[in-house]
Amino acid sequence: MGEPQRLGERAPREPLLEVRDLKVSYGAIAALKGVSLSVGGGEVVALIGANGAGKTSTLRAVSGMVKPAGGAVVLNGEAVTGLKAHLLVPRGMAHAPEGRGIFPNLTVQENLDLGAYLRHDDAAIAKDLETCFGLFPILRERRKQPGATLSGGEQQMLSISRALMSNPTLLLLDEPSLGLAPQVTQTIFRILRDVNARGVSILLVEQNAHLALELAHWAYVLETGELTMEGTGQALLASEDIRKAYLGE
Amino acid sequence: MKSFLPVLIAVAVLALLQLVLGDAAFVTYHATRVGVWVIMAVSLNIINGMTGQFSIGHAGFMAVGAYASSLLTLLLHQYRIGFLPDPVTAQLFFLTALLAGGALAGVAGFLVGLPSLRLKGDYLAIVTLGFGEIIRVIVTNMKVTGGALGLSSIPPHTSLFMVWFWVFVVVLLARRLADSSHGRSLLAIREDEVAAEAMGVDTTSYKVRAFVVSSFFAGVAGGLFAHFLQAINPNSFTFVQSIEVVVMVVAGGLGSTTGAVVAATFLVMLPEGLRTLFLQLGGENQSLAQKVDQVRMPIYGLLLVVIMLTRPQGIFGTHELWDLWKRKKGAPEKPKAVAA
Numbered sequence: 373m374g375e376p377q378r379l380g381e382r383a384p385r386e387p388l389l390e391v392r393d394l395k396v397s398y399g400a401i402a403a404l405k406g407v408s409l410s411v412g413g414g415e416v417v418a419l420i421g422a423n424g425a426g427k428t429s430t431l432r433a434v435s436g437m438v439k440p441a442g443g444a445v446v447l448n449g450e451a452v453t454g455l456k457a458h459l460l461v462p463r464g465m466a467h468a469p470e471g472r473g474i475f476p477n478l479t480v481q482e483n484l485d486l487g488a489y490l491r492h493d494d495a496a497i498a499k500d501l502e503t504c505f506g507l508f509p510i511l512r513e514r515r516k517q518p519g520a521t522l523s524g525g526e527q528q529m530l531s532i533s534r535a536l537m538s539n540p541t542l543l544l545l546d547e548p549s550l551g552l553a554p555q556v557t558q559t560i561f562r563i564l565r566d567v568n569a570r571g572v573s574i575l576l577v578e579q580n581a582h583l584a585l586e587l588a589h590w591a592y593v594l595e596t597g598e599l600t601m602e603g604t605g606q607a608l609l610a611s612e613d614i615r616k617a618y619l620g621e
Numbered sequence: 622m623k624s625f626l627p628v629l630i631a632v633a634v635l636a637l638l639q640l641v642l643g644d645a646a647f648v649t650y651h652a653t654r655v656g657v658w659v660i661m662a663v664s665l666n667i668i669n670g671m672t673g674q675f676s677i678g679h680a681g682f683m684a685v686g687a688y689a690s691s692l693l694t695l696l697l698h699q700y701r702i703g704f705l706p707d708p709v710t711a712q713l714f715f716l717t718a719l720l721a722g723g724a725l726a727g728v729a730g731f732l733v734g735l736p737s738l739r740l741k742g743d744y745l746a747i748v749t750l751g752f753g754e755i756i757r758v759i760v761t762n763m764k765v766t767g768g769a770l771g772l773s774s775i776p777p778h779t780s781l782f783m784v785w786f787w788v789f790v791v792v793l794l795a796r797r798l799a800d801s802s803h804g805r806s807l808l809a810i811r812e813d814e815v816a817a818e819a820m821g822v823d824t825t826s827y828k829v830r831a832f833v834v835s836s837f838f839a840g841v842a843g844g845l846f847a848h849f850l851q852a853i854n855p856n857s858f859t860f861v862q863s864i865e866v867v868v869m870v871v872a873g874g875l876g877s878t879t880g881a882v883v884a885a886t887f888l889v890m891l892p893e894g895l896r897t898l899f900l901q902l903g904g905e906n907q908s909l910a911q912k913v914d915q916v917r918m919p920i921y922g923l924l925l926v927v928i929m930l931t932r933p934q935g936i937f938g939t940h941e942l943w944d945l946w947k948r949k950k951g952a953p954e955k956p957k958a959v960a961a
Binding site: 435437456457458460461462466467468469473474475476477478482485486487489490531534535538 | 802805806808809812813815816817818819820821822823939
């Protein structure tokens with residue numbers, strides 16, 4: 373397969389994350405057959421595609437949750453291919469996993485504390501906690517409640533906040549709209565815009581192509597383990613193929 | 622200095638107990654038995670309760686500690702340290718043997734843990750079960766461990782003081798661990814392993830560490846057990862013993878150290894308590910007492926069923942004894958634990 377089709381002009385930015393020819397296999401099954409993408413400083417990049425296209429595998433390979441079978445991951449100019457998650461978090465990468473992954477029996481506060489697990493700068497942690505409560509005021513009200521008692525939307529907010537507590541420069545988000553009411557999803561995407569405005573780059577995996585493309589500066593379309601298209605969010609939204617395949621028009 | 626204070630107090634209290642109760646055979650016998658199983662339950666709780674990794678081979682590590690320390694004691698028995706009185710020498714050697722047995726069990730825990738802790742849930746349970754059986758088969762077939770006959774005439778070095786000192790050590794360590802950042806990582810692994818990893822917890826390393834610490838104390842408990850019974854054989858450490866410890870941990874509440882202590886005490890003493898009770902009921906009529914005595918074990922089983930039906934999260938859930946006290950004082954109650 374050749375180069376993915378390219379729509380629109382990408383605004384030049386400092387490179388933050390570079391992924392080259394990334395391959396992931398589960399046993400004999402190749403989930404990713406060589407994916408190359410990049411995220412610039414302060415950029416929101418969306419990765420859209422159908423079920424089983426390899427979106428989650430891409431995130432998991434980037435964040436060290438699964439060992440890539442080939443290719444390279446470069447973060448801030450440093451090769452970090454195959455490094456495990458506990459080495460990537462201090463380098464500024466945070467991953468809010470698919471299905472939210474809240475610690476059900478721990479309180480909201482304890483969940484957030486674990487987000488800052490590898491940090492020791494107490495004053496800055498307290499400040500980031502306030503930032504999270506500022507973004508998601510409901511979490512302040514719920515701080516003494518166990519994670520399991522939160523609604524789906526609140527859990528997603530907690531999951532994003534917990535990832536932000538590691539003070540990342542790059543936030544990997546896996547399906548933040550999963551199982552949420554449309555209105556809650558809207559709220560979360562609005563807040564993601566705020567998060568990005570604070571200088572956090574976001575690599576977003578999303579089924580809801582419409583919302584993702586609206587938010588993203590740049591987006592990639594993944595089909596059965598390969599990129600088929602890339603472009604600005606707006607250009608992809610306007611594309612006939614995308615509208616037919618992912619927006620149901 | 623503050624952290625040494627509890628140790629000094631504990632040593633003083635235990636020494637006093639030893640002085641007062643040391644000669645009371647009945648009390649010493651049961652207190653020692655209870656102590657050994659409390660160490661087993663509290664240590665297993667670190668891996669099963671706090672870390673959420675279901676291990677059912679704890680008796681295997683107990684066996685490693687029991688055999689290693691007994692062999693060392695038997696080897697050192699003929700030596701003495703010149704200027705020290707014999708009992709002191711014996712206790713010093715005994716302590717060395719216990720530590721060596723614990724260390725060897727810890728090594729065994731490391732060797733088992735490293736490959737198997739990549740497995741989850743039922744799969745890990747089966748591997749640990751297999752390990753426990755492998756240990757038993759190995760000691761049955763080795764000459765140095767006495768084969769199926771096991772080891773006998775192990776010197777009776779275990780004292781009330783020594784057992785409960787180790788109980789104190791393991792409980793203190795478990796509690797300190799739970800409140801530390803290490804303990805937080807273990808809890809995170811129990812709650813959601815993928816999320817814990819995403820937060821930057823080195824999950825494999827923490828699981829192996831928990832396994833090693835847990836095995837160490839099982840080894841020490843084995844050493845205490847061996848120097849108390851004075852004879853051990855492979856059948857002292859079967860699957861049944863492993864399951865008994867799991868029952869203690871689950872009945873006490875997974876993750877609750879005080880729960881493990883209470884449940885272990887209760888379950889070890891229960892058959893004995895029922896026996897005494899029925900003897901009392903029978904009065905002069907001993908034949909009646911014997912008849913009732915036969916239903917003792919079914920009652921034990923029934924009680925377990927009742928505990929699990931009424932409190933599936935265990936007697937204490939994830940709480941500690943003092944949490945219940947706080948609740949009485951009007952502190953907001955933590956909602957019930959939810960199954961993960």
